[in-house]
Amino acid sequence: MPVSVTLQNLTYRTPDNAPLFSGLDLAFGPNRTGLIGRNGTGKSTLLRLIAGELQPLEGSITFGGTLGVLSQSVQVDDNQTLADLLGVADGLARLDRLAAGIGSVDDAGEADWTLPSRIEAALDQLDLPQSPPDRPLSSFSGGQRTRLALAALLLNQPDMILLDEPTNNLDSDGRAAVAGLLRQWRGGAIVVSHDRELLREMDAIVELTTLGAKTYGGNWDHYSERKALELAAAEHGLAIAERKVGEIDRKAQQTVERQARRDGAGQRKRDRGDMPKILLNARKDNAEKTSGENARLASRQRAEAAEAAGEARAQVEVLTPLSVKLASTKLPAGRTVLQVDGLTGGPVPDQPIIRNLSFSIIGPERVAITGPNGAGKTTLLRLLTGELTPIAGAVRINGRFALLDQTISLLDPHLTIRDNFRALNPDDDENACRAALARFMFRADAALQVVGSLSGGEMLRAGLASTIGGSAPPDLLILDEPTNHLDIGAIQAVEAGLQAYDGALLVVSHDKAFLQNIGLTREIRLGAL
Template structure:
């Protein structure tokens, strides 16, 4: 069936997908036969594991991608806020927002060039400049100009520029792909407020639990298609927990059935062997001719083989059903995260800083000098707006930078710094080689491969280059590498660790961190994640 993108004639549906299938250029099918209806003023969360195709599905809804088959429709042109901005780096802010020509036409008209082309480009939108000013002020984009290259902006500023585009374009339908990823706390507050108050029809891809709880419907994209849950993310999580509990009970019941089937098979075969042996003795005692004994033996063998086949078929059937059920279990239930404890006793002072500051140019980085102390076993959240010096502070804590004023005392401790790109992973190595790099305890090859399997890296992954892994896979490999090491680090620093993860992998990371008993410093704007890992103290930079 040929792909089509059409305008919906339905009375209430703003967006719809009917029988949509998408395949990559190499013909690998990403998802198939997807059906979805989004009604006016619906606020929908689109969730799913990394690789499920959420961004692709959003691209189809936006009209930016064509499905391989099926139809996609919209009552009006959706406005799209992307997750990645690399394709816009050669453009100005106005060009990226798609308003450059309109603004140029307005200036031409105001200068007296009242041409048909300029009037057509302007399309009676005489308030475009005022809306731009209001939108930029609302999204705290002071100092950003429409003529500025997008490449000069930070990730958070780029996100805010596209969010400002909602006020500028005034669409009915808005599609958001991970909109909170690069935003600091004030930016997230503005985003959450927009989602609460807007009358727009929304479809949002996000792993931000705070944001997801502001949406009234959750749609889960999986191999089974799109499953709709009528409630926010907390409601969805409750329903999934019930489903997983039922699934776990089904797995246990099927495991019991498999054990019983194997036991019945073994007992039946033993009983048959005894009967065959008894029959053979009777035949020999009766002095039956050899040809008759052979006929009885052949008949017994056929009967045994038939019985063995029946039992084997039953065992195989149950085993296949069990394998299918196990494949439905969440990844967190399949893996075992087992950190060794830090070698340092709880309460040991790791870093003590008095009146420290750092200077870029002539200006001190922080308005007031900092005093702080980090002791072993603490969990500290480092908070501050974008540009407040969080990365500089981390480098000072690690001893990579010395303050230009004040003093720091550092104890001897082992630390690991984990950033949002998981640069701890060496992209030039294979998956197995990466784990081997952390093998300080001289584990055997099979022991490392057992640990890789535990973190869902099966045989087909071992020789894969790390460069080909997704963000979630790199995070799991990083956790596996730390588990391979003989001794856990005394200090783990997490710098926006959830930015490129789906909800499943955020859960895996959270579980691992909650098993860790060393010292933890976390830079994150994800309030839910900070609550889940029980950050007990805040270090706030102004």
């Protein structure tokens, strides 16, 4: 039976009874489909519905073939081993019994003698170290555990795989391994991701919005081209709709003014008494009737035009990428913002991770710190900002700086977004505060949310708004993996803001597309331990 997933008239509500999908129809075949959409549109929920972990309120999900699932995070039990995660513990134990001469008839009948070689091949394909099956999972890094979970899918060879943000927290090598797996995958795949490099490996893109789902044939680049055309068409439609509303308002006003002039002329004739009263009264009744009909007609036409404009505006709001405008830092091009000389250090004093590192950032340079997981990228940022004391060497930051780490610890989780902004930007008044937060999608009451209640993406937006959104942004902005928890729309908004930012940037990121789009000046690559 060919692999397929069909969703018909699917309706689902969140546990707090908020509608997520209503009458959703979708079909997935034996190809690689990227599932994208802003945070909160239900991408992960849709995968869980397909996997059977959740049940729809209405509608049906039909599936032909076998299914494999990779969750966003791989949970680790203290007692779990490599063999447990790969799902091969029983198979390897069976082979061990047969090799020791104590296997049963059932063991002989069910033995898969190719299993050890298939394990080796799966680990190789995902650039993982060959390890004994009883190696504890806790000894692998988070990124390695994600790749091990992918290796388990390779071993089982399901007809359809569901991957939820498979490249999150992976370094460049890990991301390349996941992309390579999908490039060679011959079954079906549904991949939730904001990794644009990975989405370039897709055969189709499905976008979830508040309006429903839409399928685009082709990969991320094809989707982007189509989206740009749709945005242009939607903006054109909105301009026409709004122009029609304006024309109706002008015509209605002209009609009112003409009627008023006629009514005035009739009143003057009545006052002069040069027309029979019965005729004047008839004309007055007719004028009032005409005026009422004109008003009703104008009201109906305006309501219809306003409704059309509202629908057109909703389309533009869905399609329009977020945009961010920033105040200038006025940073001179020749000023040394950061000077690092012979820096050595790490969390453990006698075991330095960073050794004898020297570099500088001059003017509005944009510098990326890259390297494999474990190379010390976050440690370097902690040394630069004074959170860790160096063993040797010196760091000098000339001017104001702000660090947004992966937990956005700059913000007080007990305060609202508005209060955090005011605390970090004491010279900005309430109007400036609200305007800055609105540029980062925290409008009106949204700015009064407590930071501790925000999602990861919302928290980063709040952190960016509070650091670079004010009237005096810092000369140096330091970002540690800023795109990990953002959807593509939010990433593009951050990119737009950082393109407008005229200060210096120091960024730790594995997201190649992000680094390219913010105008990277140069790269400092740290080696593996």
